[in-house]
Amino acid sequence: MPRLVWFRQDLRIADNPALAAAAEGPLLCVYVLDDAAAGRWAHGGAQRWWLHHSLAALERALAARGAALHLARGSAREIIPRLAAAIGAGEVHAGRLTEPWARARDEAVHRALEAEGRRLVLHTSSLLHEPHRIRTGQGRPYSVYTPFARALFALGEPPPPLPAPARLLPAPGAPEGLPLAALGLIPAPPIPEWWREFPAHWTPGEAGAAERLARFARAALPAYGARRNTPGVEGTSGLSPHLRFGELSPRQVWHAARAAGARGEDAFLKEILWREFAHHLLWHRPDMPEQPLQQGFARFPWRPDAALLRAWRRGRTGYPIVDAGMRQLWRMGWMHNRVRMIAGSLLVKHLLQPWQEGAAWFWDTLLDGDLASNSASWQWVAGCGADAAPYFRVFNPVLQGEKFDTDGAYVRRWVPELARLPDRFLHKPWEAPEAVLRAAGVALGRDYPRPVIQHGEGRARALAAYAALRGAAEAA
C-alpha cells in the first residue's frame, strides 16, 4: 500500500525515519508551506531564504533516487488528507515536532486522516529523545539543565543513523505539485537582496550540511572547548541552521563527533543536549515563546523604547562587541553564541527592553531561528528562564570584548570603521585620546556612536529593576 512522507523539519534523506518507514513501497513525498497554521511563528525572513534553497536541494536528492517532491502552499490540515486519499495511502509518516502550533496541527491532521481510515505516524527525527519520554525520578519534566543532561548521557549512545534509501518508487496517481518558485519564499522588496551575502557563508541542503559537519569534525572539534568562545575564529560548528531544518539529524552529529574523538561528556555533545533541553522545555511549557517561565517576571518593569531597540538592531549601540554581533547577524543570518549572550544581555539588562523584542528580531534575522532554542535562550539571558543566570550577572560588554576578542579580529571585521584603533581602545573607543581617534580616522558621534548608555549606569539600573521585582514578590 502506498505511503505519504510529509517533510517538515527534516529536509534530508539520510537518517530520516519517516522516509525510511515509507520507502519499502510506493510513496509520495510532500512539503506544505502552511504559514497560517504557524501564525506569528511562521518562518522568519532569513529562514525563508534558507528553506527555499533547502527544498531545492531536497528536490534534487529525491529526483536522483527516482521520486519527486510534491510542493504545496496552504492548510496542511486539508492538503495532507487530500493527497493521502489521492494516492490511496494508508499511512502518513512524518517527524515529530515540538512547536505548540505544529502539535495542534498534527492532532487535527491525525483526526482528519483517522476519519477516513488512515493514520499519521510520527517518528523521532529532529531530536535524540522524545521530550515526553524524559522524566525525573519523580516522573516530572526536567527544569534544570545539568540533571537533564546527566539523564541523557546515562541513557547511553543514541542509535546509529539510518542509511539513505538507494531507490524510491513513486506512487501512481499523485497530482502535480507547485513549482518551488510558487511558494514565494524568497523575500520580496522593500528589502531586496538583504540576503545577498548568505551564499558566501552557507550552503543549504543535505550535502552542504554533511560537508560542514565533516569540516567541523576535522578542523574545529579537537579544540572546541578552548576556541568555541572566540568569535573571531571558526571555533564553533556552524551547524545550527542545518540542524534547524533537519538537513542532518542530531544522531548524525553525535556519532560524527564521537568518531572524531569526542569523549565522555564532551563540551560539544553538551551543546547538542542544550538543544534537546530547549525542546524538552517547549514541549512541557508551550507558552515559553511568549511568557516568562518564572511567573514573577510578568511584572518586570521593562521600559519599551523604539529608538533604543532600533539602535540595537542596527548595531549602533556604541559597544563594539555588541555592534559587531548585530551586524554579523544582519549580514550572515547568524551570530556567534558568545556574542548572542553579550548582545542579549545589553538589550535586556542595560536597556531594559523586553526579551520578547530581542527574540522577535532574532526570529526574523537568524537562519537558525528555532522556536525552542530561541525562546529558551532569551529567557535564560533575561533571568526568567527555567535555569537562568542569576539576576546580578550583568555582562560588561567591554570586559567581554577584551576577554573573548582580545586581538580585535571580530570587531575589526564587522565594525570596519573602528579597524584602525589600537587593541587597547578597540572595545572602548570613548576612552581613546582625541589624537588616537584622529589617527584611526574615527570621529565619535559621527563615524561611530557613543555608548547608548554607560555600563555602570545600565548595570545599576538593571540591578534596581530586579531588586524591585523581588521586593514586589515578597510584598505580594
Next chain:
DNA sequence: TTTTGAGTTGTTCGA
C-alpha cells in the same frame, strides 16, 4: 518525608 548538594557561559571590590 527530609536532607543534601548543586546550579552554562560574570563582575566588582578589597586585600
Next chain:
DNA sequence: GTCGAACAACTCAAA
C-alpha cells in the same frame, strides 16, 4: 596584577 569573596536566596533532583 592576582586572588578570593560577595553578590541572594531558591528550587530542583536525587538519595
